[in-house]
Amino acid sequence: MGVVNVTPDSFSGDGIHLQPDAAVTEARGMLDRGAALVDVGGESTRPGAAPVSAEEELARVELVIERLYDVPVSIDTSKAVVARRALELGADLVNDVTALRFDEEMAGVIADAGAYVCLMHMRGEPRTMQENPVYDDVVSEVKRFLEERLAYAVSQGIREEYVCLDPGIGFGKTTAHNFELVRRLDELVALGRPILVGFSRKSSLGKLMGDPAATTGTTAASVGAAVAAFDRGATILRVHDVCEHVEALRAAQAVAG
Ligand code: HH2
Numbered sequence: 549m550g551v552v553n554v555t556p557d558s559f560s561g562d563g564i565h566l567q568p569d570a571a572v573t574e575a576r577g578m579l580d581r582g583a584a585l586v587d588v589g590g591e592s593t594r595p596g597a598a599p600v601s602a603e604e605e606l607a608r609v610e611l612v613i614e615r616l617y618d619v620p621v622s623i624d625t626s627k628a629v630v631a632r633r634a635l636e637l638g639a640d641l642v643n644d645v646t647a648l649r650f651d652e653e654m655a656g657v658i659a660d661a662g663a664y665v666c667l668m669h670m671r672g673e674p675r676t677m678q679e680n681p682v683y684d685d686v687v688s689e690v691k692r693f694l695e696e697r698l699a700y701a702v703s704q705g706i707r708e709e710y711v712c713l714d715p716g717i718g719f720g721k722t723t724a725h726n727f728e729l730v731r732r733l734d735e736l737v738a739l740g741r742p743i744l745v746g747f748s749r750k751s752s753l754g755k756l757m758g759d760p761a762a763t764t765g766t767t768a769a770s771v772g773a774a775v776a777a778f779d780r781g782a783t784i785l786r787v788h789d790v791c792e793h794v795e796a797l798r799a800a801q802a803v804a805g
Pocket of ligand 1: 551553555589591592593594624643644645666668714716717744745746747786
C-alpha cells in the first residue's frame, strides 16, 4: 500500500501533493513500481496534528480520487462524508485510524457500499496520544481492541471477509511497544483477518538509531521493519518508498517460498 498524503503537514515530510496533478502522478508511479493499491489521505494524523474540517479534507482528496477511478484506492479518513464521496468516486477501501469510533455514520457508509475497511488501534487521539502511553501488555490490549472493533463492524453489516486489522504503529505507543507489536504479530494474525502494518518512516525507527528527538526514520530502517512484519504474517505493508519495499518483500517472499 503506497502512501499518498495530500496534506501540507504530514510527519514524513512528503505532504507535497496539495496539487492534485502531483498527487495523481505520484500515485500512478507507485502502482507502476509495484504497489497493489494507494492510500490517499487529506488529514495528517502525526502526533500533535490539528484536525481539519470535512470540507477542507474533501477538497484536498476529491480531485485526486476522481482521477484514480481505474486503480485500487484506499481513502485514509475517519469522516463518513469523506468516505462516502471517495467510495462514490471508486475508492475500494476505507482506512479509518479510529476503527469506526470517530463518526457514528462511518460503519453504515462502508456497509452500504460493500467496501473494504481497515480497522486500526489507536490509544487516545493524535493531539495527545504520545503523552506517556502505558499498557500492562500492549499486544493483549491491542488484540482485545481489534477483536471488539471487528465484532462491532460485523454487527453493523460490514462483511467480516472485507475487514483488515492494524496494530497502529506509533499511535499511542512507545518505541518499545511498537517493536513488541511486530515481534508478537502472530498473536494478532491469530484473529483470522489480514494484518496491515505501517512502520514506514515512523519516529521509532529514528529513535532506534540513537536520536531520541527523531520525528522520522530512514527508508532502510522502514524496509527492515516491513520485512520483519512480513515474516511474522503481515499481508499489507503501508509504505512511502514503494520500490525499495517491493524489492525487499519480493526477496523475503522468495525465501519464505
Ligand atoms: N499511519 C499513518 C496514517 N495512516 N493508517 C493505517 N492503517 N496505519 C498506519 O500505520 C497509519 C495510517 C501516519 O503516516 P502518514 O500518513 O505518512 O503521516 P500523516 O498522518 O502525518 O499524514
